[in-house]
Amino acid sequence: MSESMAAGDGDPSSPGGARAAVVNDLSIQVATVNGSGSQSANTVLLRAIFQMGVPVSGKNLFPSNIAGLPTWYTLRASARGYVARKPEVDVLVAMNPETAREDVAGLAAGAAVVYDEPLGLSSLRTDLAFYPVPFDRLAGQVSSDARVKKLLRNMAYVGVLARLLEIELPEVERAIARQFAKKAKAAELNVAAARAGFEHAGQLRKQDPFTIRRLDLTRGKLIVDGNAACALGALFAGVTVVTWYPITPSSSLVESLTRYLQRTRVGEDGRATFAVVQAEDELAAMGMVIGAGWAGARAMTATSGPGLSLMAEFAGLGYFAEVPAVVFDVQRVGPSTGLPTRTSQGDVLSAALLSHGDTQHVLLLPAAVEECFTLGAQAFDLAERLQTPVFVLTDLDLGMNVWMSDPFPYPERPLDRGKVLSKEDLERLGGFARYRDVDGDGIAWRTLPGTDHPKAAYFTRGTGHDDEARYSERAEDWERNLLRLRRKLDTARGLVPPPVTDDRGAEVGIIAYGSSHHAVVEARDQLAEERGLATDYQRLRAYPFPEEVRAFVARHARVYVVEQNRDAQLATLLRGDLGPELAARVRPLARITGLPLDARTLTGAIGAAEEGR
Amino acid sequence: MADSTPAAPRANRLGLPLAEYRGGKSTLCAGCGHNAISERLVDAFYELGIPPERVVKLSGIGCSSKSPAYFLSRAHAFNALHGRMPSVATGALLANQGLTAVGVSGDGDTASIGVGQFVHLMRRNLPIVYVVEDNGVYGLTKGQFSATADVGSRAKSGAVNELPPIDTCALAVELGATFVARSFSGDKRQLSALLKAALAHRGTSMLDVLSPCVTFNDHEGSTKSFAYVKEHAEALEELSFVPAREDIAVEYAPGTSLDVELHDGSRLRLSKLEEGYDPRDRIRALTRLATAQQRGEVLTGLFYVNTGAPTLLDQLALVDAPLATLPERATRPSREVLETLLAELR
Ligand SMILES: Cc1ncc(C[n+]2csc(CCOP(=O)(O)OP(=O)(O)O)c2C)c(N)n1
Ligand code: SF4
Numbered sequence: 012m013s014e015s016m017a018a019g020d021g022d023p024s025s026p027g028g029a030r031a032a033v034v035n036d037l038s039i040q041v042a043t044v045n046g047s048g049s050q051s052a053n054t055v056l057l058r059a060i061f062q063m064g065v066p067v068s069g070k071n072l073f074p075s076n077i078a079g080l081p082t083w084y085t086l087r088a089s090a091r092g093y094v095a096r097k098p099e100v101d102v103l104v105a106m107n108p109e110t111a112r113e114d115v116a117g118l119a120a121g122a123a124v125v126y127d128e129p130l131g132l133s134s135l136r137t138d139l140a141f142y143p144v145p146f147d148r149l150a151g152q153v154s155s156d157a158r159v160k161k162l163l164r165n166m167a168y169v170g171v172l173a174r175l176l177e178i179e180l181p182e183v184e185r186a187i188a189r190q191f192a193k194k195a196k197a198a199e200l201n202v203a204a205a206r207a208g209f210e211h212a213g214q215l216r217k218q219d220p221f222t223i224r225r226l227d228l229t230r231g232k233l234i235v236d237g238n239a240a241c242a243l244g245a246l247f248a249g250v251t252v253v254t255w256y257p258i259t260p261s262s263s264l265v266e267s268l269t270r271y272l273q274r275t276r277v278g279e280d281g282r283a284t285f286a287v288v289q290a291e292d293e294l295a296a297m298g299m300v301i302g303a304g305w306a307g308a309r310a311m312t313a314t315s316g317p318g319l320s321l322m323a324e325f326a327g328l329g330y331f332a333e334v335p336a337v338v339f340d341v342q343r344v345g346p347s348t349g350l351p352t353r354t355s356q357g358d359v360l361s362a363a364l365l366s367h368g369d370t371q372h373v374l375l376l377p378a379a380v381e382e383c384f385t386l387g388a389q390a391f392d393l394a395e396r397l398q399t400p401v402f403v404l405t406d407l408d409l410g411m412n413v414w415m416s417d418p419f420p421y422p423e424r425p426l427d428r429g430k431v432l433s434k435e436d437l438e439r440l441g442g443f444a445r446y447r448d449v450d451g452d453g454i455a456w457r458t459l460p461g462t463d464h465p466k467a468a469y470f471t472r473g474t475g476h477d478d479e480a481r482y483s484e485r486a487e488d489w490e491r492n493l494l495r496l497r498r499k500l501d502t503a504r505g506l507v508p509p510p511v512t513d514d515r516g517a518e519v520g521i522i523a524y525g526s527s528h529h530a531v532v533e534a535r536d537q538l539a540e541e542r543g544l545a546t547d548y549q550r551l552r553a554y555p556f557p558e559e560v561r562a563f564v565a566r567h568a569r570v571y572v573v574e575q576n577r578d579a580q581l582a583t584l585l586r587g588d589l590g591p592e593l594a595a596r597v598r599p600l601a602r603i604t605g606l607p608l609d610a611r612t613l614t615g616a617i618g619a620a621e622e623g624r
Numbered sequence: 625m626a627d628s629t630p631a632a633p634r635a636n637r638l639g640l641p642l643a644e645y646r647g648g649k650s651t652l653c654a655g656c657g658h659n660a661i662s663e664r665l666v667d668a669f670y671e672l673g674i675p676p677e678r679v680v681k682l683s684g685i686g687c688s689s690k691s692p693a694y695f696l697s698r699a700h701a702f703n704a705l706h707g708r709m710p711s712v713a714t715g716a717l718l719a720n721q722g723l724t725a726v727g728v729s730g731d732g733d734t735a736s737i738g739v740g741q742f743v744h745l746m747r748r749n750l751p752i753v754y755v756v757e758d759n760g761v762y763g764l765t766k767g768q769f770s771a772t773a774d775v776g777s778r779a780k781s782g783a784v785n786e787l788p789p790i791d792t793c794a795l796a797v798e799l800g801a802t803f804v805a806r807s808f809s810g811d812k813r814q815l816s817a818l819l820k821a822a823l824a825h826r827g828t829s830m831l832d833v834l835s836p837c838v839t840f841n842d843h844e845g846s847t848k849s850f851a852y853v854k855e856h857a858e859a860l861e862e863l864s865f866v867p868a869r870e871d872i873a874v875e876y877a878p879g880t881s882l883d884v885e886l887h888d889g890s891r892l893r894l895s896k897l898e899e900g901y902d903p904r905d906r907i908r909a910l911t912r913l914a915t916a917q918q919r920g921e922v923l924t925g926l927f928y929v930n931t932g933a934p935t936l937l938d939q940l941a942l943v944d945a946p947l948a949t950l951p952e953r954a955t956r957p958s959r960e961v962l963e964t965l966l967a968e969l970r
Contacts, residue, residue, distance in 0.1 A: 233970055251950065252719055275965075294708060295710070296711075298712050299715035302702070302714060310719070460699075461723050463677050465676075468701070472701075
């Protein structure tokens with residue numbers, strides 16, 4: 012796919028002479044050092060392309076370290092709107108002496124390299140376009156302060172790229188103004204650095220085919236990371252109690268939420284309609300959520316794998332004592348402390364079954380930032396409706412990288428506070444049985460502590476109880492209660508968001524969820540265009556699986572289940588749900604590298620499997 | 625209780641008879657100190673006229689933690705996880721700050737598995753009455769030592785404890801709890817006064833109540849047996865609780881007593897047994913607890929009180945109405961707010 016992918020008229024003339032122009036289909040990789048302050052420059056670059064109407068995505072690949080180790084930022088522009096990671100690098104910006112040679116060695120022929128002149132990379136290969144840039148000198152033209160200069164070097168490469176790739180300089184300047192909205196002096200310096208880069212690049216001879224041209228595909232869209240989107244979801248779900256313990260990659264979720272809450276939910280008298288508490292650890296964070304949910308608050312916490320493990324004990328209590336709770340799990344790579352700054356979908360099984368005994372939880376699986384918002388908000392309704400913990404599983408890629416998105420829709424439906432009996436209800440009814448299934452959906456009625464009626468109180472415990480919440484070890488009570496809890500999970504199947512299905516009668520089906528979705532979208536096109544293989548696709552958005560999932564598997568001879576972990580965790584859950592006959596159709600396609608999944612990997616794997624079947 | 629004279633049932637200021645403050649029938653061993661504590665709690669809530677529906681009872685795991693079933697049936701209860709009651713109580717009060725919370729824990733629950741949550745509860749100054757029913761052993765798992773067992777004390781199995789005890793009161797004072805006391809389940813008068821004062825205090829009231837386990841820790845060689853505690857208990861001061869609504873009759877000669885005014889206007893009157901002991905002096909409290917520890921003294925009484933510190937809930941500056949029941953219009957920002965926030969992301 013080295014040919015132009017421009018929507019509409021691709022320009023076949025080639026400024027470098029060697030290859031046909033490649034318009035609006037490229038990936039840029041910036042290699043720097045952790046802590047060197049390249050984040051602003053990379054954001055400006057992404058925004059400038061976005062403002063030109065070209066779909067764009069950006070991913071940070073960073074080490075678990077504060078400063079000093081190599082870090083990469085990859086940016087992908089795609090007229091076809093592909094936002095998954097693309098492993099091939101078209102344009103490398105080599106700023107890090109430690110990795111420069113290796114980074115250059117890894118490029119495919121025809122790629123471009125913008126590099127810091129002293130690194131002297133141009134002699135390394137003859138099949139690349141090299142652009143040496145004296146970054147120190149350019150930054151020095153703008154400021155003599157060593158610290159400022161270090162930062163400006165980054166904005167200078169944005170200017171260089173703007174000239175080389177034909178990114179409009181005014182758009183770069185607009186993006187800088189926005190990035191440094193509250194710091195006029197910094198904005199000024201950065202504009203000067205970008206211009207210096209742009210000017211310098213005028214002396215370079217264009218030798219590569221890559222360009223960006225204005226399109227109109229991003230109008231009205233947002234740029235936001237998944238953690239902020241989840242935070243907004245919680246905000247508009249009317250969250251009232253937030254407890255947490257810091258952990259990468261979930262911390263920024265609560266940090267964003269706290270800022271949003273402080274801006275929107277403090278009255279003129281300075282009083283808040285929310286409480287945010289940083290707990291001493293994840294055990295306590297989850298305990299507070301359970302206490303608050305029991306007492307009627309919309310309560311949540313956010314964590315990642317190691318924190319999830321610590322929450323297991325309370326998750327089981329929440330399930331069994333039937334207490335609403337919302338847990339955002341922004342997945343990183345496990346087992347154990349794993350790769351703290353890398354991405355995976357490795358908590359699916361543990362979250363679904365978190366805690367001992369017959370415990371099962373509701374999972375929501377957003378694939379894009381918009382769903383971080385909508386499913387994030389829906390989690391609160393489901394938790395209260397079902398009186399159980401609900402886990403929203405995102406991941407580092409979705410949570411910490413910025414994505415383009417349509418604006419989030421204002422929630423039209425009123426908050427669902429679930430089955431709660433008021434004092435008036437109790438007066439009418441004369442009393443209630445906390446765990447009696449009066450409606451046949453497995454969900455019993457509850458009262459909130461503080462309800463002013465002598466019959467309101469009940470005794471909550473994690474030990475066996477009868478339907479009036481009295482301690483019981485009777486076999487019938489135990490069995491009836493556990494079967495009712497299963498009935499409740501069946502009710503959940505009909506309440507959780509249904510899968511999104513594209514079923515056009517192909518023989519082969521693909522199932523995926525979460526951020527793997529983006530690679531699947533692209534891989535399906537590749538399979539069709541390159542191999543003539545049509546595929547149907549179902550994207551799951553929740554566990555327990557709604558009925559449509561079984562129907563989809565039943566309709567397809569082979570179903571590839573795509574996910575980012577080693578053990579095919581979702582496929583395992585799915586097989587258990589389907590039973591042996593349909594389970595045989597499930598083909599796990601699990602890949603884990605710590606990097607976001609790319610389409611090539613899937614196209615290769617599915618293509619090979621289909622050939623060899 | 626059967627009475628020969630058909631007198632009208634006694635009632636408190638809410639018009640509720642004592643029976644409305646009772647709980648279920650205890651399933652703990654007859655004579656267990658925990659039962660006596662439940663009775664004192666029933667009395668305290670009854671006498672103060674606290675509406676039982678406004679109360680939440682929370683506990684961890686252990687014989688002690690079963691006790692919320694044995695008082696105040698009309699109050700919501702949460703028998704949570706071993707050592708994790710503090711976090712659940714914190715969450716419940718965040719959700720509804722109008723609740724009166726009483727937490728019941730054991731010494732194993734508090735000082736071993738739960739010590740992490742305990743210390744953070746103390747430093748947050750959550751408004752809760754936190755009672756440790758302290759018997760020096762794990763009752764429910766049949767007699768292992770807990771972290772409050774004294775050095776040299778002997779278990780029923782004959783094992784001798786070699787590790788120094790954690791003094792939960794010293795720990796609580798050190799960490800910022802604002803009402804810290806120790807009592808004995810068999811000392812009806814002192815325990816009642818302390819419980820009532822604790823309920824009138826706004827902040828964390830930590831009461832370590834020595835509560836002998838008649839089944840696993842009431843033998844010769846135990847320092848938490850009835851006989852031992854009765855023999856060695858030494859009160860720091862004599863206490864009487866003066867409710868806000870009662871006239872204050874002068875019982876003691878001035879200079880020998882100290883009144884501590886609590887948040888609802890009631891007072892804890894301390895008649896000095898120990899010369900010059902002022903429980904408002906935190907450093908003094910710590911030193912006195914340390915000397916008691918050194919001398920092997922079972923010191924009881926109010927060690928420390930601070931009625932001026934803000935609670936966790938004060939610090940959060942919450943609206944008056946419980947967060948739990950705020951209506952949608954108070955908690956879900958408007959469409960315009962969403963538009964504004966999204967505009968910033970464009
Ligand atoms: C996580 C966990 N570990 C262990 C236990 C077993 N367990 C139940 S009660 C208890 C000790 C309770 O001791 P204490 O708090 O002193 O209360 P007591 O029974 O003496 O009143 C233990 C270890 C448990 N329930 N949960
Ligand atoms: S075992 Fe000990 S602590 Fe438990 S109920 Fe019996 S006497 Fe009380």
